[in-house]
Amino acid sequence: MKIVLDAMGGDHAPGCVIDGAARAVESRTVRADQLLVAGPGAEIRALLDAAGLTTADVLDAPEVVGMNESPTSVIRTKKRSSIVLGMRAAAEGQAQAFVSAGNTGAVVGAASLVLGRLKGIARPGIAAPMPTRSGPCVVIDVGANIYCKPVHMLQYAIMADEYSRGALGKTDPVVGLLNIGEEEGKGNPLIQEVHALLQASDVRYAGFVEGQDIMRGSVDVVVCEGFVGNVILKVAEGLATFIGEQVFGALKVHPPRPEVGAAISEAFAHLDYAEYGGAPLLGVAAPVIIGHGRSDARAVMNMLGAAQSAVTHDINRHILERLAQSSGKTVP
């Protein structure tokens, strides 16, 4: 198995990405010879060697994609970037997964166009694991698709269900549909149609859930359309940062005993995006893990772990089997 690692993705690339690869190898998450590291060849080779990753392969990609470049222009004009060439390596079977903390739109675009969709999937979706009282809750979609149709959201439910089983170790995941109330009849026509599809599907469907239910951990998967999911992710990040500032600001004025400070830091660590190692883009032909632009070495290590796990558990095969089973019954 090989995993493409985009060395040029994220605010702290390539240093942080290479550090993350080294930590992943050190912790035996992956072997160095399983890495195909994409970026400007000579620079990346030198960094890998300096980090002791001499058996990692380099995929020479001289062009660098900025975090705010338009995805469509990237795919048209930066054909020799780590994102486009890395995705091509995955498409052609030189690698089985792709990991990047780079420009999300460009990764989603390249995954759709270069790698291609999984057969039968109408739209890929980004599945973000969010911290809750009872382990991660997967929110799908968080921004790949802002023109959702009912069948897209049904497929999101099925894919996130399989991801929860394969990569997060949930045995019989419960799926909720995000709405603004729990009563029947609430929500817009899209929500009502998805509700009917999920009721008729083979997912363990708990009905409508509301925003606060995500953190309660009452369900394992929350399905929503990409605009709403993206806002959720960013509001949660903004609020966690804001609360952290308030609390640690107060502790600067009134310094706690070391063990109290450590306990509070530990409580906030549960909320850390880096814990979950990125969000998988589900519904494309190979596992693609998308990281936060702020990803640090630990986040990159965990992203490699998520890619490894998605390949090992053969999540795409499971998704295809589920689609085949349910296609006659549920997919219009």
Added chain:
Amino acid sequence: MKIVLDAMGGDHAPGCVIDGAARAVESRTVRADQLLVAGPGAEIRALLDAAGLTTADVLDAPEVVGMNESPTSVIRTKKRSSIVLGMRAAAEGQAQAFVSAGNTGAVVGAASLVLGRLKGIARPGIAAPMPTRSGPCVVIDVGANIYCKPVHMLQYAIMADEYSRGALGKTDPVVGLLNIGEEEGKGNPLIQEVHALLQASDVRYAGFVEGQDIMRGSVDVVVCEGFVGNVILKVAEGLATFIGEQVFGALKVHPPRPEVGAAISEAFAHLDYAEYGGAPLLGVAAPVIIGHGRSDARAVMNMLGAAQSAVTHDINRHILERLAQSSGKTVP
């Protein structure tokens, strides 16, 4: 001036509501004789007298609306409830504002049907002040309208701008439009149309903002459609609760010195919904303040303060003037 106070609204009604009224009178937020308290007459009279609010008037409303009753059925079948009769009192000029922590949908429905819209406003919207680094940021709409058209959202911007000036003391509020990226061209057609309307309007428009910008306090008003706004409010509430549990759970294991504990509690108090005293429903013929179902006495007191302030600053007149000024230029 009189304010209708729905004694039967909220999870802890009527006890908590009467306590809140007493605190509001004690703190000179309102005078007792400015209150028109709606609920079952004899019970409410006895509670008011016991609380020393002998000069408060009672509006006898024998029917009680449950928190989860369907708004349309409430308005049809519970014509003698505190919500419907209270709204009628405001419509007929017996009172100048209406305050309730009850069934939000029923309050919005009764406000629209019994009280009526402000002239020229297409759809009322709920404006929720959220805590940020630099004072409250008003998010509008948080659930009154899930079928938003561009002109509704333009009017939300104008109304929340006036509310920020009148009730929150902002001098020249900056308005942002919620999107999933800050670059031009991002978002769906609705967002693009609202963007063009806001650019052409007389509001101080800062362009697109993202979820995390709300808590950063980079703008004073964030405009979004009601489904998204409702999810934001509930995710923020759920996450703040979850983080609080994590932090205070850690402190139970490692008890801090009293002043450290107090500093942390103080940091969380900034996040408390009760601080802001409910969310105004803007765009109806008189100020209507909607509270959280969990409202405690302090929240009710602050809701009465918000109603008082909205009447004193004559926010509806300011909104009407702004609409008149800008109607030729911006409202299609």
